[in-house]
Amino acid sequence: MSSFTDKKIYAIAALDxxxxxxxxxxxxxxxxKEMQYFKDTTTEVFEEGKQNMVIMGRSTWESLPExxxxxxxxxxVVLTRDRSYQASGAIVCYSLGEALKKxxxxxxxxxxxxxxxxxxxxxxxxxxDGLYITRIQKDYGCDAFFPxxxxxCEPKPEFLGxxxxxxxxxxxxxYTKVLDDII
Ligand SMILES: NC(=O)c1ccc[n+]([C@@H]2O[C@H](COP(=O)([O-])OP(=O)(O)OC[C@H]3O[C@@H](n4cnc5c(N)ncnc54)[C@H](OP(=O)(O)O)[C@@H]3O)[C@@H](O)[C@H]2O)c1
Numbered sequence: 001m002s003s004f005t006d007k008k009i010y011a012i013a014a015l016d017x018x019x020x021x022x023x024x025x026x027x028x029x030x031x032x033k034e035m036q037y038f039k040d041t042t043t044e045v046f047e048e049g050k051q052n053m054v055i056m057g058r059s060t061w062e063s064l065p066e067x068x069x070x071x072x073x074x075x076x077v078v079l080t081r082d083r084s085y086q087a088s089g090a091i092v093c094y095s096l097g098e099a100l101k102k103x104x105x106x107x108x109x110x111x112x113x114x115x116x117x118x119x120x121x122x123x124x125x126x127x128x129d130g131l132y133i134t135r136i137q138k139d140y141g142c143d144a145f146f147p148x149x150x151x152x153c154e155p156k157p158e159f160l161g162x163x164x165x166x167x168x169x170x171x172x173x174x175y176t177k178v179l180d181d182i183i
Pocket of ligand 1: 012
């Protein structure tokens with residue numbers, strides 16, 4: 001758990017067989033049901049009046065078609081080191097810590113989802129409580145990768161379901177992060 005917030009933090013990502021998450025700045029697949037799963041998981045809240053926060057890197061934000069951003073019914077946070085950057089409809093933060101601190105101070109935020117891309121997943125592994133991973137059974141020759149995560153998690157993930165689209169099978173899993181040793 002993060003020292004910045006008591007709220008739950010989850011990474012959510014779709015990975016190909018080689019842990020690939022993207023190619024040429026975009027997703028190399030297009031799975032409607034996977035997109036719906038992402039939307040449902042990151043949007044669902046249990047307390048009325050609350051919303052979840054989705055945190056993403058500047059490249060991932062720019063990879064979203066303009067008509068789909070900000071992602072609706074979620075508080076969108078875009079990470080950049082560019083102090084003049086503007087993202088219409090989103091909050092711009094200059095570090096992950098700043099974003100988590102904002103979430104902590106905002107009483108309307110329920111859960112925090114780290115939604116990519118590769119560079120943001122890499123640093124987020126330190127702070128997440130768990131990971132929603134879609135495992136796609138195909139190699140897409142990606143150039144952006146999710147970090148090694150299985151050794152940081154409890155060995156048996158929770159299996160949440162499976163789908164097949166365009167002849168490709170994929171499964172939904174939840175991995176619980178193993179708590180750091182308390183000395
Ligand atoms: N499969 C999936 O589930 C999934 C999900 C999301 C994205 N993706 C894919 O991932 C790829 C993009 O990943 P990426 O690693 O190239 O880009 P990214 O993580 O989306 O964005 C990188 C940018 O975020 C900013 N940033 C990163 N770390 C920061 C920090 N510590 N503090 C402040 N700003 C920070 C920087 O922006 P500035 O350069 O502006 O400073 C950096 O250039 C694409 O192919 C996309 O389609 C896949």
